[in-house]
Every structure is written in structure tokens, then in C-alpha cells.
Amino acid sequence: RLCFRPPARGFQCSARACRAHRSAGGALVANVLRNGSVLLQWGLRHWGTPAPRPSASSLRGFVLNCSWDGTYTRFPCDSVELGAACRDYLLAEAHGSVRYRLCLQPRFAPPRPAPPAQCVEFRVEPAAMRDIVVAMTAVGGSICVMLVFICLLVAYITENLMSPALARGG
Numbered sequence: 396r397l398c399f400r401p402p403a404r405g406f407q408c409s410a411r412a413c414r415a416h417r418s419a420g421g422a423l424v425a426n427v428l429r430n431g432s433v434l435l436q437w438g439l440r441h442w443g444t445p446a447p448r449p450s451a452s453s454l455r456g457f458v459l460n461c462s463w464d465g466t467y468t469r470f471p472c473d474s475v476e477l478g479a480a481c482r483d484y485l486l487a488e489a490h491g492s493v494r495y496r497l498c499l500q501p502r503f504a505p506p507r508p509a510p511p512a513q514c515v516e517f518r519v520e521p522a523a524m525r526d527i528v529v530a531m532t533a534v535g536g537s538i539c540v541m542l543v544f545i546c547l548l549v550a551y552i553t554e555n556l557m558s559p560a561l562a563r564g565g
Contacts, residue, residue: 398481403434406483418513423499425515433486433519435459437499454479455502460512464494489519 408415408426413434416425426434439454456479461472477484489495500512 398478403436403483403485406434406436414517416515416517418515420513423497423513423515425495425497425517427489427517427519429520431489431491431519433489433495433517435484435486435497435499435515437482437513439501453504453507455504457481458500458502459484459497460500461495461497463490463496491519494518 406426408424413426413428416427417423422439423435423437426436428434437457457477459475459477461475463472475484486497494516495518496514496516498512498514500509502509
């Protein structure tokens with residue numbers, strides 16, 4: 396029955412504060428909040444299984460798997476095991492402009508097989524201030540590199556292209 400935090404019961408994603416993404420079966424919802432965090436919510440009643448609805452006593456917990464695609468590589472997340480009482484999970488700091496894929500699968504006591512995982516894909520919008528800081532850092536770095544090249548060029552000209560008469564006179 397272990398969960399990482401108290402559940403956010405009754406949480407509704409408002410259009411101004413977040414954007415909701417549903418899995419194909421509708422059991423898993425990713426609420427992408429404007430502050431860069433993601434609240435995952437799920438329920439068993441929407442899990443698309445051919446068998447009758449699972450009983451709470453046979454449910455042993457959930458496994459959350461994730462992966463995200465960065466600019467140059469794909470990062471898999473280790474499995475997160477959640478208790479049977481959990482119905483949400485908070486991903487506190489998601490990276491902006493990265494495509495996430497989160498899959499949740501319930502685990503049941505034998506002999507009942509686990510239904511297929513419900514997966515949701517989404518992209519977190521980057522925070523506006525973070526983009527400005529990154530852009531200004533890039534511009535500042537470029538200016539510093541140009542100044543270094545100018546200083547090296549002036550030093551080269553001063554050292555190697557000076558008139559020999561001026562060099563001997565001093």
C-alpha cells in the first residue's frame with residue numbers, strides 16, 4: 396500500500412494551468428502542468444481487459460515504465476513499483492521540449508495475468524524564462540569567443556607584422 400505522496404483526489408486539469416493527455420484505453424491520464432511537472436492519474440475501471448473487472452483484493456500494485464527522447468539520444472527510466480492503493484504519481488521535474496512515453500501496468504496475484512500496459516505520450520512545453528536564459532547564455536558565450544579571437548589576432552599582428560626597424564630601435 397506504499398505510495399510516494401498523498402493522492403490528489405478530484406484533481407481536474409484546467410486549460411490555463413495544464414494540458415491533459417489520455418492513453419488509448421483511457422485508463423491513464425498525464426496532466427502536464429505549466430510549472431514543468433506532470434501528474435499521472437489512473438483508474439482500474441477503464442483498463443481494457445477481456446476478463447471481468449479486477450477485484451481490489453487481487454491487485455498487487457503497479458509498474459510504471461518511462462522513456463524520453465532527448466536531442467541526441469533516448470533515455471529509458473527504470474521501473475517504478477507503486478502500491479495497490481496508488482492512483483497517481485507526480486513527476487516533479489520534466490524536461491522541456493522532450494517527448495515522453497510513460498506506460499503503467501497493473502500487477503495481479505496469480506493466476507490472473509496482468510492486462511496490457513496503458514501508455515501515454517506527451518511533450519512538456521519549455522518554461523519561457525528558461526529559454527531566455529539559455530538564449531542569453533549562448534549569445535554571451537559567442538561574444539566571449541569572438542573577443543578571444545580578436546585579442547589573439549591583435550597579438551599576432553603586433554608580434555609578427557611589426558616593422559623590423561621598429562623592433563631593432565626599441
